[in-house]
Each structure stands twice: as structure tokens, then as C-alpha cells.
Amino acid sequence: MARLAMVIDTVRCVGCMDCIVACKTENQTPEGFNRDWIAYDTQGKFPTLHQEIRSERCNQCSEPPCVDCCPTGASHVHEYGGVVLVEKTMCIGCKACIASCPYDARYVHPEGYVDKCTFCIHRVEKGMDPACVSVCPTHCMHFGDLEDPLSNVSKLLASRKHHTLIPQAGTEPHVYYLT
Amino acid sequence: MTTLSRRKFLKISGATVAAASAVAAAGRSVSSAIATTNVERGDRTVATYCDICFWKCGAIAHVRDGKLWKVEGNPLDPLSNGRLCPRGTGGVGAAFDTDRLRAPLIRRRDRGEDEWVEVTWDEAMTYIAERMQKIKSSYGPESVALFSHGIGGNFFKHTIKAFGSPNISAPSFAQCRGPRDVGFRLTFGEDVSSPERTDIRNAQCLVLIGSHLGENMHNTQVQEFADAVGNGASIIVVDPRYSIAASKAKYYLPIKPGTDLALILAWMNVIVAEKLYDAEYVAMYGFGFEPFAASIAPYTPEWAYPETGIEPALIRATAREMARYRPATLIHPGRHATWYGDDAQRSRAIALLNALMGSWGRKGGFYAPVSMDVPAYPTPPYPTPSKLKVDNPDHKYPFAHETITTGIREATITGKPYPIKGWFVYATNLLHALPNEQETIRAMQNLDLLVVIDVIPSEIAGWADVVLPESIYLERHDELNVEWFREPFVALRQPVVESPNDQKPNWWMAKTLAEKLGLGAYYPWKNAEEYLSTRITNAGMSWEQLKKDGIIRGEKRPIFFDEGVPAEFPTPTGKIEFFSVQLQKAGFDPVPMYKRPEGGPPGSFRLLYGRSPVHSFSRTQNNPVLMDMVDENMVWVNADVADRNGWKTGDWVVLRNQDGVVSNRIKVLATERIRPDCVYMVHGFGHTAKHLRRALGRGASDSQLITRYAVDPLMGGTAMNVNFVTIEATEVAHG
Numbered sequence: 020m021a022r023l024a025m026v027i028d029t030v031r032c033v034g035c036m037d038c039i040v041a042c043k044t045e046n047q048t049p050e051g052f053n054r055d056w057i058a059y060d061t062q063g064k065f066p067t068l069h070q071e072i073r074s075e076r077c078n079q080c081s082e083p084p085c086v087d088c089c090p091t092g093a094s095h096v097h098e099y100g101g102v103v104l105v106e107k108t109m110c111i112g113c114k115a116c117i118a119s120c121p122y123d124a125r126y127v128h129p130e131g132y133v134d135k136c137t138f139c140i141h142r143v144e145k146g147m148d149p150a151c152v153s154v155c156p157t158h159c160m161h162f163g164d165l166e167d168p169l170s171n172v173s174k175l176l177a178s179r180k181h182h183t184l185i186p187q188a189g190t191e192p193h194v195y196y197l198t
Numbered sequence: 199m200t201t202l203s204r205r206k207f208l209k210i211s212g213a214t215v216a217a218a219s220a221v222a223a224a225g226r227s228v229s230s231a232i233a234t235t236n237v238e239r240g241d242r243t244v245a246t247y248c249d250i251c252f253w254k255c256g257a258i259a260h261v262r263d264g265k266l267w268k269v270e271g272n273p274l275d276p277l278s279n280g281r282l283c284p285r286g287t288g289g290v291g292a293a294f295d296t297d298r299l300r301a302p303l304i305r306r307r308d309r310g311e312d313e314w315v316e317v318t319w320d321e322a323m324t325y326i327a328e329r330m331q332k333i334k335s336s337y338g339p340e341s342v343a344l345f346s347h348g349i350g351g352n353f354f355k356h357t358i359k360a361f362g363s364p365n366i367s368a369p370s371f372a373q374c375r376g377p378r379d380v381g382f383r384l385t386f387g388e389d390v391s392s393p394e395r396t397d398i399r400n401a402q403c404l405v406l407i408g409s410h411l412g413e414n415m416h417n418t419q420v421q422e423f424a425d426a427v428g429n430g431a432s433i434i435v436v437d438p439r440y441s442i443a444a445s446k447a448k449y450y451l452p453i454k455p456g457t458d459l460a461l462i463l464a465w466m467n468v469i470v471a472e473k474l475y476d477a478e479y480v481a482m483y484g485f486g487f488e489p490f491a492a493s494i495a496p497y498t499p500e501w502a503y504p505e506t507g508i509e510p511a512l513i514r515a516t517a518r519e520m521a522r523y524r525p526a527t528l529i530h531p532g533r534h535a536t537w538y539g540d541d542a543q544r545s546r547a548i549a550l551l552n553a554l555m556g557s558w559g560r561k562g563g564f565y566a567p568v569s570m571d572v573p574a575y576p577t578p579p580y581p582t583p584s585k586l587k588v589d590n591p592d593h594k595y596p597f598a599h600e601t602i603t604t605g606i607r608e609a610t611i612t613g614k615p616y617p618i619k620g621w622f623v624y625a626t627n628l629l630h631a632l633p634n635e636q637e638t639i640r641a642m643q644n645l646d647l648l649v650v651i652d653v654i655p656s657e658i659a660g661w662a663d664v665v666l667p668e669s670i671y672l673e674r675h676d677e678l679n680v681e682w683f684r685e686p687f688v689a690l691r692q693p694v695v696e697s698p699n700d701q702k703p704n705w706w707m708a709k710t711l712a713e714k715l716g717l718g719a720y721y722p723w724k725n726a727e728e729y730l731s732t733r734i735t736n737a738g739m740s741w742e743q744l745k746k747d748g749i750i751r752g753e754k755r756p757i758f759f760d761e762g763v764p765a766e767f768p769t770p771t772g773k774i775e776f777f778s779v780q781l782q783k784a785g786f787d788p789v790p791m792y793k794r795p796e797g798g799p800p801g802s803f804r805l806l807y808g809r810s811p812v813h814s815f816s817r818t819q820n821n822p823v824l825m826d827m828v829d830e831n832m833v834w835v836n837a838d839v840a841d842r843n844g845w846k847t848g849d850w851v852v853l854r855n856q857d858g859v860v861s862n863r864i865k866v867l868a869t870e871r872i873r874p875d876c877v878y879m880v881h882g883f884g885h886t887a888k889h890l891r892r893a894l895g896r897g898a899s900d901s902q903l904i905t906r907y908a909v910d911p912l913m914g915g916t917a918m919n920v921n922f923v924t925i926e927a928t929e930v931a932h933g
């Protein structure tokens with residue numbers, strides 16, 4: 020079994036949005052909708068400020084409330100890597116998953132089904148990185164298998180300070196931010 | 199936890215899958231704007247290079263089932279290192295833009311009314327050639343000028359030179375990097391060039407003065423900046439705004455706008471007074487150090503404090519920090535340097551500070567760029583114009599080594615030193631690029647011919663007599679990119695897909711026009727492929743390899759002094775000129791001196807502008823992919839100021855400048871990330887061209903508010919951070 024995860028280095032990230040653009044062109048998300056976004060988290064008073072810049076998306080949780088609450092089973096955990104996916108043909112657009120997601124990671128596609136980040140599973144299953152990871156000009160994004168202690172992501176989490184988003188929600192997110 | 203096995207799931211929903219994918223497929227074909235006529239199946243890739251900005255990154259374009267799909271970086275390319283910037287990744291949006299120019303247009307009402315008739319290419323070219331000949335017989339060929347941006351303008355330059363005009367110019371000089379290059383030339387004898395010869399990757403201390411890398415996305419520089427940050431380099435950022443780069447800095451200096459030169463002088467004062475400079479380097483390569491040291495002696499940190507607002511202790515600490523890492527201390531020269539009117543001297547001060555660090559020619563500082571030898575395609579010599587260039591009469595700006603756009607504009611208005619009656623405008627939206635749009639409009643009213651070549655119906659296209667629609671970069675060949683960089687290479691731009699309508703590549707237009715003008719001898723080749731392949735074959739390289747890989751790399755060569763590059767400085771003294779006799783002789787300060795900038799009317803804010811990482815100039819606001827990232831600009835206002843005035847983030851306001859010009863409506867961004875005495879907006883928004891339907895009225899235009907500009911007395915650059923605005927709440931949409 021694999022447990023896929025994304026590890027994003029906020030020290031290198033400049034928030035340029037290349038990850039969002041790449042997702043858009045790779046996955047052909049409709050105009051007006053994106054599966055990932057940038058958070059600019061600024062603390063302090065001018066000029067003594069601190070800013071963390073994060074590329075955010077579905078956290079591919081191990082305890083995904085969106086799967087638990089889906090009445091049709093459209094929201095499900097993929098057999099490889101623990102990735103949470105939506106089978107659009109089974110989605111009735113009831114938005115229960117959207118309400119349950121603490122990260123606001125999902126949106127209703129104009130064609131009526133719920134859409135969100137897939138970790139580019141179609142690429143990953145061919146041995147490639149997700150589109151966002153593969154384009155990042157600052158090399159701040161890393162992707163891999165946490166079950167493998169020798170993977171880049173495992174090593175980064177073992178050696179660098181990091182955090183996840185809203186850990187208190189108990190969702191066990193799998194997008195990690197190095198600080 | 200509910201887990202559903204994939205197999206079980208598919209069995210349940212087999213029927214639904216088929217039905218729904220038909221729906222999805224229909225949806226996809228509706229959204230695909232550029233279906234080609236031939237039925238092509240499967241995936242293919244073409245190597246080319248990007249054109250969303252002038253950096254020219256190597257790219258691999260993907261075509262799926264005959265339709266353009268996506269663009270990625272070319273791993274063989276040393277500019278992109280296989281990764282494009284967000285604009286490059288979103289470059290496909292230029293193809294999907296349904297407002298693109300489709301066919302040649304001739305104006306049918308008054309200039310600027312943006313009303314057109316579609317004509318054939320032959321009609322358009324005949325019209326242009328006839329008007330050009332008329333201008334030539336009445337005024338001489340010099341009275342036709344070309345404004346051009348980027349490598350795509352090369353063939354038009356060739357045609358205009360063959361026609362006999364020397365008046366060819368790009369806003370990149372007088373509206374952008376000109377002062378920087380002049381400041382560095384006066385000091386080291388050489389330009390910073392483009393791509394900048396900065397070794398950011400190896401810098402141990404990087405100083406950014408107003409340069410907002412990370413928002414400015416010139417790809418290689420940002421990649422190297424991230425490397426420097428990742429390697430723990432000490433970053434010092436000077437900016438009135440807490441930029442993205444500032445958030446990576448060890449030291450952030452929130453300088454009062456317009457006072458950068460005071461800070462740089464104070465830094466040099468500390469470094470000289472405390473003898474922190476590279477004495478050996480200065481002694482070996484420097485000229486005039488003693489008078490330089492004497493000249494900067496009064497500029498102590500205590501003197502600089504009231505000017506800049508930066509505490510003396512912080513000035514000293516950062517000066518020492520720079521000295522600690524020299525020569526791997528890079529004080530970045532920036533790029534867009536037309537700020538306050540003292541720009542060439544400020545840039546010269548940056549050059550001098552680098553000289554004190556000994557960073558020119560050293561790792562972590564500035565390298566000596568190298569290039570490949572690719573001979574030009576042999577063509578007849580150009581005729582010698584009988585008149586000098588029109589832009590800089592009597593060498594009023596003695597150190598302008600390139601043509602001044604605004605000088606051509608001035609001559610077009612005044613008719614002096616001689617009239618300019620024809621403008622060609624290639625891929626530059628002059629109404630957003632030049633300051634004071636009214637002057638540009640006045641100049642255009644004096645023309646007998648205005649031709650705009652572009653891919654989108656920009657504001658300047660709206661004023662043309664003839665608009666020539668160009669194929670976008672993914673549909674055309676272009677001139678080879680024989681780059682000056684860390685290592686030599688040559689890159690090819692080649693078509694990935696066909697143009698959807700009647701658009702043509704620039705080479706075809708320039709060649710066809712030359713033929714109409716009887717200048718066919720200057721185009722002794724049939725098509726771009728013949729031209730390009732001849733150049734490549736004559737250079738001893740393989741055309742087939744270039745077509746396949748998009749790039750051919752040369753042997754790495756020495757780029758630093760310690761690798762064997764000779765330490766040569768092509769200045770009058772052959773040395774790094776701490777004291778400049780040529781400046782003194784021309785009546786300027788031989789060592790930079792500070793003059794306090796003028797303030798604005800009471801209650802006003804200095805208007806600052808910059809870049810978004812997802813937009814290039816005013817050229818990408820109709821790109822559906824990039825507009826999905828950032829679709830308007832906002833006016834940044836200090837949070838306390840906003841609070842006092844009752845402005846909240848998202849409130850609509852208009853900006854009124856010192857001359858009473860009122861902007862489009864724009865939303866407030868109340869933020870801690872800016873000083874209280876200035877406001878900031880991203881350049882390129884606030885379009886008024888009615889055929890740019892996605893961009894129209896989104897955000898406000900800084901250019902519209904830049905009615906004042908200060909001219910750099912050394913080189914004629916137009917400084918644009920000299921405008922002041924007040925903010926007025928509004929409910930109504932303007933413009």
C-alpha cells in the first residue's frame with residue numbers, strides 16, 4: 020500500500036500561481052473554477068511582518084468527512100495511495116461534501132457534479148508527478164509515498180519543521196507545509 | 199471510514215459512466231476554440247520557445263487530438279530548466295482567446311473610434327505600401343518610425359531599415375531598463391543586458407532594491423532566487439511595499455519612496471568609512487576612488503535617516519551584512535528602473551556599490567555572458583539614411599545609447615527636427631507603455647499612416663489606420679533566439695498548430711510588405727523555414743536536431759574572472775569608474791549626488807505600480823487562463839490609512855491624480871503590506887479597448903494616471919513614479 024502526500028516548502032514558494040495554471044491546463048477545469056489556490060498568510064504590523072505563502076488544495080485526508088457524508092458513494096477513496104476522488108457519474112450535486120470539507124476544497128462543476136484536486140492520479144499512475152508539482156519554477160513542491168521512508172517526502176518531513184492545515188478537524192490531511 | 203473498492207464501484211455504475219462521458223465530451227468540444235480542420239488523433243509535442251514575455255523560455259507544446267492542450271518547459275533549455283513561469287504555462291490561453299484579431303482591418307471612421315472593415319491581405323499591404331511611398335516622396339523614408347517589442351519585431355525592423363529609416367525604438371529602453379544600463383555602462387563599460395547577467399543562484403547576500411522577484415516572474419531569475427532563499431542566502435529587501443521578496447528577507451527596509459539613492463549613498467559611506475570594501479579589487483580595477491570617497495563622505499546614515507526613514511543602525515547593519523559575504527554579494531540592478539528621474543545616477547550608485555563588493559565578474563555577482571556564433575542571413579546592405587535619428591536632437595541626452603521612444607513621439611508632435619508621418623507599432627500597446635497617453639494621442643493625430651501589428655485588439659490597435667493580425671507564437675516561426683547567457687545556446691520558435699483564421703506570422707507580413715515596396719532583394723528566401731535552416735546550417739549545426747529538440751546548446755565557456763575571463767572594462771579609462779570624467783565633462787555629477795524628490799499635494803498618495811506573476815504588461819488581460827488567476831487589480835492602501843478613511847477591502851473607489859484625471863473604478867486592498875504615504879497597483883489592467891471583452895473595465899489603469907513623468911537628463915528615460923492620487927469612494931462604474 021502507498022500513502023501519497025504532498026510536501027510544500029513555504030520558504031521557497033513565491034505564490035506565483037503556476038501550480039494553479041498548470042492544474043487548469045492539465046485538467047481543463049472550466050473558466051471561473053480552479054482546484055487549487057494560494058493563501059497569503061500575513062501576520063504583524065507594518066513593517067514588522069511575517070508572511071507564509073501556501074499553495075492549497077484538497078488535503079487528501081485519511082479521515083475524509085466528504086467521503087463519509089456522500090449519499091451515493093461518488094466521493095470515495097481510491098485504491099491506490101489513499102487519494103480521495105469523486106466519480107462524477109455518481110455525483111448528484113447535493114453539496115453535502117462541500118459542507119463537510121473544512122478546507123473548502125470542492126466546487127460544483129458547471130456540468131453539475133462536484134470537482135476537486137485528484138493529486139493528478141492519472142499522471143501519478145503513469146509514474147509522473149502531479150501537474151502542479153512538475154511545473155513549479157521554485158521547486159517548492161514535492162510529491163511521493165509516505166510509506167516509503169526513503170522517499171523525498173518522507174525525508175523532508177523527517178528533517179524539516181512542518182505543519183498541516185486545521186489538524187484539529189481530525190481529518191488527517193496529507194498536504195504538509197515546511198516552514 | 200467508508201472505503202469503496204474501485205472494481206465494485208465500476209460494476210455498479212457501468213451504464214451511467216457511458217452516458218455521462220458523452221455529456222462530458224460534448225462539453226469539451228464546445229469549450230475548444232481552436233479545433234483544426236484535419237482530424238488528428240492522439241498526443242504529439244512540438245519544441246518551441248515562449249512569447250508571453252520577452253524572456254524566451256524553451257517550451258514543449260502538447261497537442262491532443264489535433265487541439266492545442268498545454269505548454270510545459272523544455273528540460274534541455276537553460277532559461278526554463280524544464281519549468282515555465284505561470285504566464286508561460288498559461289500561454290495556451292492566448293490561442294483560446296475568442297477576441298483575437300482574425301483578419302486585416304482598415305479603419306472606417308475617425309482614428310480611435312475602433313470601427314473597421316475587414317480587408318484582404320493584399321488590400322492591406324497595398325494600402326500601407328502606397329502611404330509609405332507617399333511619405334517617402336514628401337518627407338523622406340526617415341519619416342516612418344517603428345515601435346517594436348520582443349524578438350517578433352526583427353523582420354519588421356529589417357523592412358523599415360531597408361526602406362531607409364533609422365527611427366526604430368522599443369519602450370524597453372526609455373520606459374524601462376534604459377537608466378540601469380546607462381548607469382552600469384558609465385561605471386563598468388557594459389550593460390547589465392537581458393537576461394540579466396546576475397548570478398543570483400550563487401549569491402550569499404542578495405540585495406533587492408524595489409525589484410519584486412516572485413511577482414516579477416522572469417523565469418530564470420525567480421528560479422535562482424528560490425535557490426538562493428533555499429540555500430539560506432542573506433536577503434535584504436528595500437521597498438515601500440512588503441513585497442513577496444520582502445517576506446523572504448532577513449532585513450526588510452520599508453523605504454520612503456523616491457529616496458533609494460540616499461540609502462545607497464549611505465551604505466557606501468559606511469562601507470568606505472569602515473573600510474569594508476574589497477580594497478584589492480578596487481585598487482586593481484578602480485579609477486578615481488579617492489574623489490569618490492570624498493564625495494560620499496557627507497552621506498552618513500544619520501544624514502540618510504530623515505530622508506529615507508531607515509534607522510541609522512539598520513543602515514549600518516545591512517552595509518556590514520553585505521560586506522560580510524563579498525564578493526558573493528549581489529546588489530541587484532533591477533530591471534524596470536524609470537522611477538524618479540534620477541534613475542541613471544541611482545543605477546550608477548548601485549553599480550558602484552557592487553564595485554565596492556568586488557562582485558562584477560565574480561561568482562555570486564555578475565557573470566560575463568556568452569553566446570553562439572550564428573551568422574546572419576546574407577542580404578544587401580541597408581541604404582544610409584540622409585538624416586540622423588529623430589529622437590535625440592543635438593544629443594540632448596548624451597548617454598542615450600538606444601533610441602528614445604518618447605523622443606520619436608515628441609518629434610511626431612512638433613515636426614522637429616523633422617516630421618514623423620508614419621508609425622508601425624509591433625506588439626507593444628503604446629497607450630499603456632508610454633507615460634501621458636494624451637501626448638501619444640496628439641502624436642498619432644499628426645500621422646498619415648499608423649499600422650498596428652498585434653494578436654489582440656489592444657488600445658493602440660483601436661487608433662490604427664490598418665491593423666494586421668498576427669499568428670500567436672504557437673502558430674508561427676520567429677527569428678532564432680541566439681541568447682547571451684551563462685552558456686551559449688540557440689533556440690527555435692516553430693508552429694505547433696495552424697492559425698485559426700486569417701492571421702499571419704510577422705516574417706510573412708514584413709516580407710510581403712518589402713516586396714510591395716520593391717525591396718524584395720532584402721528577402722532572398724521563400725519562407726521562414728528556409729531562412730532559419732540556412733542560418734543554422736551555415737553555423738555548422740543540424741536543422742533537424744533543432745527542429746526536434748527546439749534548442750542546441752554550445753560548449754560551456756568561462757564566465758567569471760577566476761575562470762579566465764579577462765577583467766576588461768570598456769570605459770574611457772579602461773577601469774571601473776568610481777569618478778566619471780565623461781559625466782563631469784557633460785555637466786553631470788561625476789559621483790552620484792542626492793536630491794530630495796518632490797512631494798505631492800497634501801492628502802495625496804504617491805502612486806506606485808508593479809507586476810502580477812500571472813500577467814505580462816497589458817498584453818495578457820484577455821487570456822482566459824491567466825484571467826482565471828487574477829482578473830482585476832486592486833489598489834493597495836495601508837491598513838491604518840484605510841481604517842481612518844473607512845475604506846475596507848473590496849470597496850469600490852476611483853483614484854484622482856494631481857492633474858484631475860480619474861481612473862476606472864478599482865477595489866481597495868486594505869493591507870499591512872504597504873507604507874501609509876503611497877498606494878500600489880499592478881500594471882496592465884483597466885483596459886478601455888471595447889473588443890477586449892474579457893479585459894474591458896476590469897480594474898484600473900496606472901498608465902492612465904501617469905500624466906506626469908520626469909525625464910532622466912542623462913539618457914531621456916521617463917520616470918513614472920512621480921504621480922500622486924487621492925482616493926474617492928464610488929458606487930458607479932466608470933469607463
Ligand code: SF4
Nearest residue numbers: 248251254255283286
Ligand atoms: S518568463 Fe514566463 S512568460 Fe516569459 S518567456 Fe519564460 S515562461 Fe514565458
